Amino acid sequence: MKKIAIFISGRGSNMKAIMEQCQHGILKGIAEPVLVFSNKVDATGLDYAKSQGIETACIESLGLKRAEFDRQVVDLLAGYKIDFIVLAGYMRILSPVLVQAYPKRIINIHPADTTQHQGLHGYEWAWENKLPETKITVHYVDEGLDTGSIIAQGTVDLRGAENLDEIERRGLAVEHKLYSETLKMILLGTR
8 A cells, every 4th residue: 555645725625534534435545644734734634634534734834835845845854754645726836856856646637638738726827718618737847837648638618607616516526436436456466
């Protein structure tokens, strides 16, 4: 079983979906969440992780330079002997310090096709551009912003969506399913 650390910055809806799949679904016996980490002390997802008996940790990133912060994160992770870092709504760009410590072992999910839109506000981008569909991308993290190798993509049908909230609801439904399915392939070495 592969040990994973899940990184969040907020409510952690993808973290919850992954943890449910680890407990009762397609990741059971494959992935073991050993840590939920946040760069924000008020991330509500930390409370959920604690309620599930998962160890949590937080290093507040405010005011720290990326490399300095990530050096502290690498030091923290050393004691957990994790196999993969899973970014699940982690809203911080990783420095080379962290990326090089876990090459091809940091995975992210992005609410857009990373060949068309990188960075924040993927759903807003789809809404503003009146796209009939958008893609959710699971990719390895490299030293760029959403530029790592694409592992898998899922399509979100946006036709008939009347507002941004509806687009986000549709997108999250795809994210929650796609991320766990893709993690299973990665952890089993089939992807």
